[in-house]
Amino acid sequence: MTDERLLSRLDLNLLVSLDALLTERSVTRAAERLRLSQPALSASLARLRSHFDDPLLARQGNSYELTPLAARLTELTTIALEASRRVFESQTTWSASGSTREFTVFGSDYGFATIAKTASDIAARTAPGVRFRFVLHNPVIVEDAALRLRAADGLIIPHGFITDLPYVDLWQDRWLAVVADDNDAVGEALTMENLATLPWVSTYQSRSAFTSAGRQMQQLGIEPHVDVVVESFLALPHFVAGTRRIGMLQTALAPMVAAMPGVRTMELPFDATPILNALWWHPVHSRDPEHSWMRDVFRQAVSELSV
Structure with a gap:
């Protein structure tokens, strides 16, 4: 059966029901969200179960859990709904x-x-x-x-x-170091030895979340000892203040750091690649x-x- 014939047989309103059911994990709450009766939404759930040949919601004690297929559908359903909304909100002219x-x-x-x-x-x-x-x-x-x-x-x-x-x-933009005002291990200028021996606050730090300057340090043979990982650049100075830690921030954030007590920005002791x-x-x-x-x-x- 072609995709066109398959779609023509589907009620696309089921997509709205599916999204509510996967989000709420409850027929009652999903019905309330959509302002439908429970029997009406139960009927939609039955049709969805028949279409996917999967229960989608599986009872666990007094609650429901998503089946593995339903968990995979959650994100796809959100994307499909957003795409549909944009199709029908498109206009010939827009101001x-x-x-x-x-x-x-x-x-x-x-x-x-x-x-x-x-x-x-x-x-x-x-x-x-x-x-x-x-x-x-x-x-x-x-x-x-x-x-x-x-x-x-x-x-x-x-x-x-x-x-x-x-x-x-x-x-x-480019990178600057952030250190505490009272960090007595750091003098007027940051050194490569400081980078190698002092603890660090890092941002994100995963296979796909890293800083270019952090990768550069590794290429220079420095493996920072990371005390803290924080998924926020603006929060990073708070984990530096009052400690011996070093962090790195973009120069665009330097004015915000300057307004914070207990920390200062410094130039890095190597030529960091701009962002x-x-x-x-x-x-x-x-x-x-x-x-x-x-x-x-x-x-x-x-x-x-x-x-």
Whole structure:
């Protein structure tokens, strides 16, 4: 049977029911969420079970758990619903000034505190009804960016993590060290010995989440002793203050660090490769006039960003 014939036999309203059932893991709560009667949603669940030949929700004591297939469907269902919404919200003409569209962009708190903040300010001046939703990324999102970006508008992240997706370069930044004011092991200048012997605060630190400067140190033969891993650049100085630890942050965050008591920024004792930040998106959005407007907002934000 062709895909077209299969789809023609399906009630796409079942997608809405499936999403609610997988999210709530309860027929009662899913029915309340959709403002349907329990018998109506139970009937939808029966049709879904028949279609997938899988119970989807399996009773465990007094609650329900997702079957392995249902767990796999959870993310796909969210993406499919978002794609469907965008299909039916598309318009022949679009005006940013009168739009109420919400753009979803993944990124780190570093990206949000810099380019995203500036972009949202620009959008507020020209399109007051438009809303941005900035969602913190994580290693899973970065590793699966091609799939995740089908249902989101973009990902702010430096080059080196993603390939084969369209992007627009934003701004270049570089790395600084962060140490405590009272760290007596560090003098007027940071040394390579300091990097090798003092403990570290690291950001993210996984196979797909790392800093380019951290990789450079390893290539220089330095394996930092990491005391703390924190998935936040803005929180990092708090784990440095009052300790002998070293951390690394981007220069765009230096003014924020300067306002914090107990820490200072220093130049690294090696020539760290600069960071080139970019906005990445899925090709399905490339011809979307609304998405094109959003990309232009980020381009304009580069010229207004103070770094």
